[in-house]
Amino acid sequence: MSPTLPQNAIATVSLRGTLEEKLKAAAVAGFAGVEIFENDLIGSALAPYEVRAMLDDLGLACMLYQPFRDFEGMPGDLRRRAFDRAKAKFDLMDELGADRILICSSCHPAALGERERIVDDFRELGDIAQQRGIILGYEALAWGRHVNDHRDAWAIVEAVDHPHVGIILDSFHSLSRNIPNDSIRAITGDKIAFVQLADAPLLDMDLLYWSRHFRNLPGQGGLDVEGFVAEILRTGYDGPLSLEIFNDRFRSNAARLVAEDGCRSLDYVRDAAKRLIDQPTDMPAPQPVLSAEFVEFTADGRDAARLGSNFATLGFTLVGEHRHKKVTRWRQGGVNLVINAEPKGFASAYRAAQGTAICAIGVRVKDKAAVLARAAALGIKAYSPEGRPGRLAMPALRGVGGSLVYLIDADEVEGLWAREFHATDGDAGVVGADARSIDHLAAVVHNDEFLSWQLYWRALFGLEARAAQDVIDPSGLVHSQALQSADGAFRVTINATDARETLSARFLDHGIGGGYQHVALITDDIFATAQALRDEGAAMLDIPVNYHADLAARFDLDDAMIARMADLGILYDEDSDGAGFWQLYSRAFDKLFFFEFVQRANGYAGYGAPNAGVRLAAQNRFRPEATPTATL
Amino acid sequence: MSPTLPQNAIATVSLRGTLEEKLKAAAVAGFAGVEIFENDLIGSALAPYEVRAMLDDLGLACMLYQPFRDFEGMPGDLRRRAFDRAKAKFDLMDELGADRILICSSCHPAALGERERIVDDFRELGDIAQQRGIILGYEALAWGRHVNDHRDAWAIVEAVDHPHVGIILDSFHSLSRNIPNDSIRAITGDKIAFVQLADAPLLDMDLLYWSRHFRNLPGQGGLDVEGFVAEILRTGYDGPLSLEIFNDRFRSNAARLVAEDGCRSLDYVRDAAKRLIDQPTDMPAPQPVLSAEFVEFTADGRDAARLGSNFATLGFTLVGEHRHKKVTRWRQGGVNLVINAEPKGFASAYRAAQGTAICAIGVRVKDKAAVLARAAALGIKAYSPEGRPGRLAMPALRGVGGSLVYLIDADEVEGLWAREFHATDGDAGVVGADARSIDHLAAVVHNDEFLSWQLYWRALFGLEARAAQDVIDPSGLVHSQALQSADGAFRVTINATDARETLSARFLDHGIGGGYQHVALITDDIFATAQALRDEGAAMLDIPVNYHADLAARFDLDDAMIARMADLGILYDEDSDGAGFWQLYSRAFDKLFFFEFVQRANGYAGYGAPNAGVRLAAQNRFRPEATPTATL
Structure with missing residues (x-):
């Protein structure tokens, strides 16, 4: 039922812009495919076949069409109309090249909750879908009228027992209602039609409002998305993990930023989930930061001298000068401050943009090579002056505000300071500050x-x-x-x-x-x-x-x-x-x-x-x- | 128990800035007094006696000190500490010149809910307060541990039966929990120590989160603040109405804007409440807008001509030219558009700031004099070119984006058009647009x-x-x-x-x-x-x-x-x-x-x-x- 490789996907609703802009941002960020969110298509001037051509050009798969609302349990004429609507969407999906559709549990006031009727509806639509080569994925909305729990959705899908009817799991809908992750173990992996992921800050509010405004990426909120994905992987599901994020800020943020973070968050959560269930993962394990070894300030001329004086009044002592550069080291206990007054290089460039500022920090880790490898796997850029990172005494990664995070192995710290700096017998700082x-x-x-x-x-x-x-x-x-x-x-x-x-x-x-x-x-x-x-x-x-x-x-x-x-x-x-x-x-x-x-x-x-x-x-x-x- | 005149007050937390900035904004907007929010005082460099002097200079009364938390029902040593804290605050209030303090119902995990114990606590503190000339106001927080309903707070205050212990009513705490307004009828007016008002949009979320981020001014949300105030006035309470607004946006908005709107909202809600209970009110009743009579565009030169052509293609016909000004009237059915190309006057000034734009609308009302009087009572400015509003054919009020709202009595509309414009036999617009x-x-x-x-x-x-x-x-x-x-x-x-x-x-x-x-x-x-x-x-x-x-x-x-x-x-x-x-x-x-x-x-x-x-x-x-x- 699912594609053969784990892949990253994103729903177009998660990104800012026109449909074209969304698709381009997803492709550039490295997603394998997208969910086409219906409103994005409806508002687009591109006909479905043009969207398909654009997806092909961009190398993106159309992995899901969504959402299809208020399908199951409708009485009388409303049932006929629901089926007609579905058939119209199947035609559209054919043009679009989408082979699966998300059917979310009904919120319609007229919808009936009788289990048998819902099962019949899915079996009948499943037959039609099978003829069209389409797979139906049933998702329990957290605020669904009769079905609002993936356990109920699964009971229905299991009863339907149709090769073209599966379940769609969405971390927000399940975790927002505190449904235990281990309930996923009851689900057969090949019946999982798709997986949508979103995290969210832990707020106690109406589920719909929380969902529509506050969702964020796995690793940005407080839900146990890692545990959710781990249980899904345990079922044998090996299809895409896809982001469906409704967030007020994401709607106006640069699509590039959200898309890049999105890919990173999926790689992160997949890796974390695999570790939870001891599955092999390509990515090196996260290396904890052992401590902050130094803070580097960029300043030159009079500012550098004033900054040094400021450090001295705060209890820091000038303890070293760089052997080859206009860089000084100030120390108090285990705290190192560095003033970089070099006229060239990163600190100088940072100073040109930000003025006198903290331009870098140095952190102790156990294995900097593993950090670099993990950063590369997460798409976090290493700092590479003139393309020659090898020449650096310390490798560095890009950090907040364009600053750097230097990586230092714990066992090389003292050697590094000694190699790069010669000790000075400068005046001691304030005695007593400790x-x-x-x-x-x-x-x-x-x-x-x-x-x-x-x-x-x-x-x-x-x-x-x-x-x-x-x-x-x-x-x-x-x-x-x-x-x-x-x-x-x-x-x-x-x-x-x-x-x-x-x-x-x-x-x-x-x-x-x-x-x-x-x-x-x-x-x-x-x-x-x-x-x-x-x-x-x-x-x-x-x-x-x-x-x-x-x-x-x-x-x-x-x-x-x-x-x-x-x-x-x-x-x-x-x-x-x-x-x-x-x-x-x-x-x-x-x-x-x-x-x-x-x-x-x-x-x-x-x-x-x-x-x-x-x-x-x-x-x-x-x-x-x-x-x-x-x-x- | 309450001052003798209805007065407008505002809690300092409602406004942006330092305590000094908050007080100045409140005074300029016309408030009679303020509630000093403790954190604003704690963060201030002004000593309490300096704040008092500043309040005196500004003509503001210090009507309430707030909040005092976790007082009642504390066991053992915690009770002693609660009383010590209260006494320290009484000292502070003495310096500050505040004669009443808000005691909000306890959220402390150790607080006990036994009614007798709570009553005893208030009676004992009431005696101390009486010696200091201070009145205690007990407020039921919507999320209080044992007391979270003004009916419970009132039962306690009634049982305490102390001349220096009253109840504080807060519209948010009561209305957010759907406590019926008519329950206020049980309260004796002279036992109401203070009244705090806030509105809020109707959102279904955790009460504390809703309260801390989404409160707004009466007339900006969906709570029945008018009904709440009406019931309070019905008790005979004639003390201040005070705003206590926690709103993320108000924290960064210009204090002047929030303070001016705050005064306006209190005047509005007091008037609306009096109308509900047929009490006399100074303000003329709101006059409904009967319809929009015209929309005025400002444009000159080539733009004015292009705009006219645009109107024509949309089905408007040039039907009139102003007798003395470069102003044309375009009509379709009952819709009037006006293009003002005058080189002087309001439209010209608006054009200078905004370019070609809608600079005014005209609305039909039954009694424009009543609208103007109500606007004046609400502090909404009339437009007064060169201080001579009497010369205008139509009086106008300031509206969105600096535009104007012209007021026209329904029975003078046709006469006005005829007096100001002569009819043209210009080309008809598109025939068929209706x-x-x-x-x-x-x-x-x-x-x-x-x-x-x-x-x-x-x-x-x-x-x-x-x-x-x-x-x-x-x-x-x-x-x-x-x-x-x-x-x-x-x-x-x-x-x-x-x-x-x-x-x-x-x-x-x-x-x-x-x-x-x-x-x-x-x-x-x-x-x-x-x-x-x-x-x-x-x-x-x-x-x-x-x-x-x-x-x-x-x-x-x-x-x-x-x-x-x-x-x-x-x-x-x-x-x-x-x-x-x-x-x-x-x-x-x-x-x-x-x-x-x-x-x-x-x-x-x-x-x-x-x-x-x-x-x-x-x-x-x-x-x-x-x-x-x-x-x-």
């Missing part, structure tokens, strides 16, 4: 790319998504998604907003594509660190007195501690188990990027979300409009 | 103003909102809201989108603030009209053949009719009762605005929403990028 390692990196991206970068980190490195947060900037809502390695040793947050006046939006406007705005450092004694920074005159963010007055009312902290936190500008949060989290922010360098010191106690796992609004309000007081000459 | 009257006008506005213009039409003219529609443009989702007079004789749709490449967005980009894009005309014989237009070579929008093939499958229409519809480019829709609707579109004039002919049968009440995507796809084929020299 950042130990990088806690997390915070990136700001265009809202159109918010989901895209989540997929990147999850698919490539197996990072896990935490609960999404809405952060209240005084000028609007910012969406924030934290991702982290299983052990929490590497964490990144992705932030995006539609509100044009927020700090995030202003950061985006500054450059061309966002990037990292904020580096959080772990300290084991935030009070000592804060005092040391204060003593050396570091420019830290003032936190208003009202905040600490409220803190005293909210938490059982002793007055002396609160007074000290107020004095030093330290923020505090506590989870429901009483685990504490302290935060201290630097003022932003040229209003661009800033540092945070954090201290985590007793396994506090969050990011101080309740304090984000206070931090943003404080930063907002240094808006360019308000104080054009001040340094934030 | 538009009878204007069916509806479609406006495109910035998404930030989408709700604002709904409030305008509802509050000023009493238009009723129909179900909102999502329209699928190939480049993204467009939100569309239809509003109409009770008898359907005047209809307008408001359209907005965030998708930058949609036809709506491109229309917005052309000018400075949107406006009317599309005029739909009623005909009683759309086939004859279409044929006549065809015969005269009118530029009509081609509808793809696929559309009509699908129509044949969907509806029981005879083949000859479908063939004729396909030939003439006529679209069709049918409601569930079988009532039909036919549509025919002109190509847009310079890709800017276009006409539609519609025929309604058997009381079809919609706007052909299922066809909007097809129309947009067809118009999309004439995108400027695709065919830079073609006329849409």
